[in-house]
Amino acid sequence: MTYRIVHYINQFYAGIGGEEKADHKPELREGFVGPGMQIEKLFNGEGKVVGTVICGDGYYGEHTDQARTECLEMIKGLQPDILFAGPAFNAGRYGFACGDIAATVGEELNIPTVTAMYPENPGVELYSKKTFIAITSDSARGMAKAIPTMVGIGTKLLKGDKMGPARLEGYIHRGIRKSFFHEKSGAERAVEMLLAKLKGESFRTEYEMPVFNKIPPAAPVKDLKTATIALVSSGGIVPKGNPDHIRVSSAESFGSYDISELKNMTPENYESIHGGYDREWANVDPDVVLPLDVMRELEAEGVIGKIHPIFYTTTGTGTAVANSEKFGQEIGEELKKAGVDAAILTST
Amino acid sequence: MRLELHKIHITGLAFADKTYTSGGTLFINKDEAEALIAEDKRFAKVKLDLACPGESTRIIPVKDVIEPRVKIGKNFYFPGFFAPMEKAGEGGTLVLDGAAVVTCGPIVAFQEGFIDMSGPGAPYTPFSQTRNVVLYVEPADNLEKHLYEAALREAGLKLAVYLAKCCAENEWKADEVQVFEKGNSFEETQKYPDLPKIVYVCMNITQGLLHDTYLYANDLKPALPTLLHPNEVLDGAMVSGNCVSACDKNTTWHHLHNPIVQALYARHGKEINFMGMIPTQESTVMDGKLRAAAMNLSIAQQLGADGAIISEEGYGNPDTDLCLNARFFENAGIKSVLVSDESSGTDGASQSLADATPELDAFISTGNVNEMIEVPAMEKVIGCKEAISLLSGGAEESLRSDGSMFVELQSVIASTAEIGFNKLGCEWI
Numbered sequence: 182m183t184y185r186i187v188h189y190i191n192q193f194y195a196g197i198g199g200e201e202k203a204d205h206k207p208e209l210r211e212g213f214v215g216p217g218m219q220i221e222k223l224f225n226g227e228g229k230v231v232g233t234v235i236c237g238d239g240y241y242g243e244h245t246d247q248a249r250t251e252c253l254e255m256i257k258g259l260q261p262d263i264l265f266a267g268p269a270f271n272a273g274r275y276g277f278a279c280g281d282i283a284a285t286v287g288e289e290l291n292i293p294t295v296t297a298m299y300p301e302n303p304g305v306e307l308y309s310k311k312t313f314i315a316i317t318s319d320s321a322r323g324m325a326k327a328i329p330t331m332v333g334i335g336t337k338l339l340k341g342d343k344m345g346p347a348r349l350e351g352y353i354h355r356g357i358r359k360s361f362f363h364e365k366s367g368a369e370r371a372v373e374m375l376l377a378k379l380k381g382e383s384f385r386t387e388y389e390m391p392v393f394n395k396i397p398p399a400a401p402v403k404d405l406k407t408a409t410i411a412l413v414s415s416g417g418i419v420p421k422g423n424p425d426h427i428r429v430s431s432a433e434s435f436g437s438y439d440i441s442e443l444k445n446m447t448p449e450n451y452e453s454i455h456g457g458y459d460r461e462w463a464n465v466d467p468d469v470v471l472p473l474d475v476m477r478e479l480e481a482e483g484v485i486g487k488i489h490p491i492f493y494t495t496t497g498t499g500t501a502v503a504n505s506e507k508f509g510q511e512i513g514e515e516l517k518k519a520g521v522d523a524a525i526l527t528s529t
Numbered sequence: 530m531r532l533e534l535h536k537i538h539i540t541g542l543a544f545a546d547k548t549y550t551s552g553g554t555l556f557i558n559k560d561e562a563e564a565l566i567a568e569d570k571r572f573a574k575v576k577l578d579l580a581c582p583g584e585s586t587r588i589i590p591v592k593d594v595i596e597p598r599v600k601i602g603k604n605f606y607f608p609g610f611f612a613p614m615e616k617a618g619e620g621g622t623l624v625l626d627g628a629a630v631v632t633c634g635p636i637v638a639f640q641e642g643f644i645d646m647s648g649p650g651a652p653y654t655p656f657s658q659t660r661n662v663v664l665y666v667e668p669a670d671n672l673e674k675h676l677y678e679a680a681l682r683e684a685g686l687k688l689a690v691y692l693a694k695c696c697a698e699n700e701w702k703a704d705e706v707q708v709f710e711k712g713n714s715f716e717e718t719q720k721y722p723d724l725p726k727i728v729y730v731c732m733n734i735t736q737g738l739l740h741d742t743y744l745y746a747n748d749l750k751p752a753l754p755t756l757l758h759p760n761e762v763l764d765g766a767m768v769s770g771n772c773v774s775a776c777d778k779n780t781t782w783h784h785l786h787n788p789i790v791q792a793l794y795a796r797h798g799k800e801i802n803f804m805g806m807i808p809t810q811e812s813t814v815m816d817g818k819l820r821a822a823a824m825n826l827s828i829a830q831q832l833g834a835d836g837a838i839i840s841e842e843g844y845g846n847p848d849t850d851l852c853l854n855a856r857f858f859e860n861a862g863i864k865s866v867l868v869s870d871e872s873s874g875t876d877g878a879s880q881s882l883a884d885a886t887p888e889l890d891a892f893i894s895t896g897n898v899n900e901m902i903e904v905p906a907m908e909k910v911i912g913c914k915e916a917i918s919l920l921s922g923g924a925e926e927s928l929r930s931d932g933s934m935f936v937e938l939q940s941v942i943a944s945t946a947e948i949g950f951n952k953l954g955c956e957w958i
Contacts, residue, residue: 357958358956359877360945360953363953366788366952367895367948370949374866375727387893393885430921456921457774499845499922501875503880
C-alpha cells in the first residue's frame, strides 16, 4: 500500500517569499513542494505526498481560527494517512502554526501527525503533548537531519510499530513515563553511572527531580472555641464493606461520609482498606487513624466549636501525585463552601 | 574473607521417593517435605507444587522466594533461623542454582504478588525463569496475622534448607564454583591506594510487623545502620519478612543474589575499592529517617568513602529516606547514585516520587509501579486467583471472567526491584 502523505509548510519554504509574504492565505498544491520532496524520497515508494498545504505564518498567527479551518478542510479533502508539518526549527510563528495544525488534524481526522522544532520554539510548550515533535537544530541548516527523524517517527506511527523512548526516537517527550527493558540491569547501570560521576564525566540521570508545588499554609484559626474542624485522612478509613470501592492502593477516588451521629469509630461501623501499612490495629480501633473519639471529647469540653459532619477519606499508597492534587483541590473546595475553618489531616 | 558458592545447576524438578539431585534435576520427596512443614501447628494445610519456566502457570499470592542452600559440611543455613547464630560469608555453600522455594497461601496482607511462568507477564519477574517449588499453606483458624507472617517466613526458609540439605547428604557435584574474596578495609586500601572507595547503602523497609527485614534473624526496625562485609550479604545474613508492595520488595532470594553487591564486587581491585554494604532502615517517623541517614553517612565517612550507591525498598514515604541519603552524602562530598522505582500513575503522567531534592542528580529508574499490563488466563493456577482483588496493584475488576487480568505492574513479584536486578526502567515518551 502507498501511504497518502500531506505536508504543511509556510510561505518561505514554498518559495513564495519571506516576511513580506507572511500574510499569504492558505493554498493547496498538488504533490510535494520544497522539503516534501525529501519526505517522499525517504518513504522509498511506500508513501506519496498527495498534496502540500501552504499558509503564511503571519496569516496563521493573526487569523488562527480561520486559517485552521481552511487548512483542515484542504487536508481533509486529500484523505491523508499522515500529516507532516514543518520542520519549523526556531521560527516561533511557524512553530505555532505547525503545532496547531498538527494537533487539530490529529484530533479531528484521527491520523498520526508529526512536526519538528528546536526545543526552545514556543510551539513546543503549546503542542508537545498533542503531536510528535521531532527535535531539530535552531535553523534550516539542520534540515538534512530533521527530515529523516520525522519520517522515522511517522513510519512507526503508520505501521503501528512500537515507539521507543523520546530521546532515542528523536522527539520531544510528552511528559509521560513508560517502562522499557534496557540492555543492562539497574545495578550495572548504577555502577556505571557512579564511575562516570566519580571521574567527573558526563552522565544522564534517568529521572530529573520534579519540582513540587509549594502550598502556602492558611492563616491560623482565630478562635478554636467557635471553629468548625473537619477530619480528612489518607489512611484508608471507610464504612465497613467499602461501599464506594475506593482502591486499596493507587486510589483514583475519595469518599465522603456523614459522621454527625457518630461518637466513635468502631470495628462494627468502620474499617481500614489501606494497602500500604499493617492495618491490624486500625481495624481493632479505627480512631487510631481518624481520631473521632478524642475530637468528640474536645467538642464536648468546648475546646473546639464543632466537628464538621462530613469526613473525607482515601488511600495514600501508590496514589499518583496528580490524583492527590485533584483530591486535595476538590476536598478543599467543598470544605470552603461548607464554611469549615480548619481541617486535621491524618496520614499513615 | 573467602566465600565459595558451589552451584549445582538445576534444570528440572520432579517428585520422587527421596530428595536428591541427579543430572540437573531436583527430585523431591513430597510427603516428607510436606510433613516437615506441617510440623508447625500454625498451619491447617500444607501442599507442595512445582512450576517451571514456559509452563502456563500462575502462582498467586506469593509472599517470598528463597534459594535452597546449606553450608557445606554443616547442612544448615540462615543464621538465627535454620542455622546456629554464627557469622555468614565464609567457607563453602551448596547452592541449588536455578531452583527456588516460593511461598504462597491466603494473603497475609495486601502486598503480596503473582508470578506468571509464561506469557507477557513472565519477563517482568526473575521467578518465571527459576524452577519453583511452590509451598502452599493455609493458616490454622484464627491465626493472628503477625504469627501467620512469621510462620510463612520460617516455613519458606525451612523448606529451602531441607531441599539443599537432602542434596548435600546424597551424592552431588558442583557444576560451577563462584568465589568471593576480599580482605578487610585496611588491607584492601593498602593494596589499592588509588582506587575510589565505594560503599553500598541498602535501604530496607522497616516499618512494623508486616514490613520488616531481618539481619542475622534480628528485626532491623529497632536496630541501627551497620556495616557488613559483602560476603555476609551473599551468604544468608539477610532475610525478607515483609509484605511491602510486591513489585519492589527485596525477597530473600534477592538479598542472596544482591546484584549491586555483585556488580561492585566484580569491579573491586580494578576500578574501585568496595568497602562493604550498609544495611539501613526506612523508619515511619522523621527522626528515624534523619537518624538512619546521619548514621549511614557517618559509617561511610569513617571508611573514607568517595562514592556510594543507595537503593530504596518500597515507595511513598521511603522516598524521603532516599532524598535524605542523597542530600547528606552529596553535601559531605560523597558522590552518590540512587536506585528507585517510580509511581507515575497508570497513565505515566504524574510526577514519580513523593519527595525530591536537587542533590539527587544521579537516579537509576527501575520502572513505573503503576503501569498497566494485561496478562492472559493460565491453564493452571497455584494458590488463589481471586486474591488479585486484594493485592496492591489489583482491584475488584482486575480478574475478568475468562481468567485474564488487567493489573498494575506492582502486583508482579519483584517487577521493579529497586535492588537493581531487572533491566526495566522508565523513559520519557
